[in-house]
Amino acid sequence: MTPPEPTASPADFSLLILGGTSEAYQLAADLHGRADTGLRVISSLAGRTAQPRLPAGESRVGGFGGVAGLTAYLRAEHIDAVIDATHPFAGQMRWNAADACAAAGVPLLRLERPAWRAAPGDHWLEIDNWDEAVAHLAASVPATRRVLLALGRQELAPFAALDHCHFVIRSVDAPDPQPPFAHAELVLARGPFSLADERELLLSHAIDTIVCKNSGGGATDAKLAAARELGVRVLMRRRPPQPDSPSVASVAAAMQWVAARAGK
Ligand SMILES: NC(=O)c1ccc[n+]([C@@H]2O[C@H](COP(=O)([O-])OP(=O)(O)OC[C@H]3O[C@@H](n4cnc5c(N)ncnc54)[C@H](OP(=O)(O)O)[C@@H]3O)[C@@H](O)[C@H]2O)c1
16 A cells, blocks of 8 residues: 655644544544644544545545554654544454554554443343354244344344344445345434334334344443333343553543643
8 A cells, every 4th residue: 555645734743533433523523623723633434334424624534454554654644643433343443553553653542432231121141243142043943033133234144044033134324235134124224313213113123132232322322221121132242352552431531631642
């Protein structure tokens, strides 16, 4: 990959936000309000969705080309600090960021929202991968028959082997190609979702099991409250491991980290 040309505009301090989450959008918006202070903020999106919402301020879209590409980008753009605010289930970028920042000598902060925790009345089964979820669904015939898959559209394929289940697939964009499910219907929707909407979705489709990831945050947690109310079982995927980088759980804490480094 050819390193990008350095930009002409000088800045006292250049921050790269690895984004794709509501926290990353919020951080970019909050920092953009202070752009007159000599702080340059670049948000980076992977470009997975067809029409991504662009963050406030400067942004770029698309992969960097692995650790080498990101290292070259950090050097070419004279990045002073990186905040990895990618999704809790974006399993690769955090490792690339850790390696590239170490190689380029750039400080790195991980911004990750807290995980959801089971509350009284929840029927959760925690799993580490989708094969475990498939095994549990296969073993629970006929108790499990109507399943809401609330996961990424690239993650659906392992469930297509379960022809005793009727799947309701909720996704931002339609899966392309859609795996060969025996019984499935698609619900295209983008969060946040309200409790009333989630209750209606579970009831109208007679859902008995939800399969989802422990993404955390308030945009998509209403399905868990609705499941609790209705006695719906949840197969909850635990988060993947992450590098040993400094980490904060809120945008406010990330703002303080930037202020301490940028002297703003
Ligand atoms: N996984 C999820 O459940 C989920 C949910 C909501 C949003 N997202 C967002 O969607 C994006 C992709 O998710 P993923 O699970 O495919 O991530 P991933 O497994 O961590 O990353 C795969 C590759 O995508 C590129 N990439 C990821 N995040 C990027 C970013 N912010 N800017 C530029 N390139 C990026 C990198 O390509 P190169 O190696 O070429 O640099 C990376 O190696 C992430 O930014 C994440 O925040 C993910």
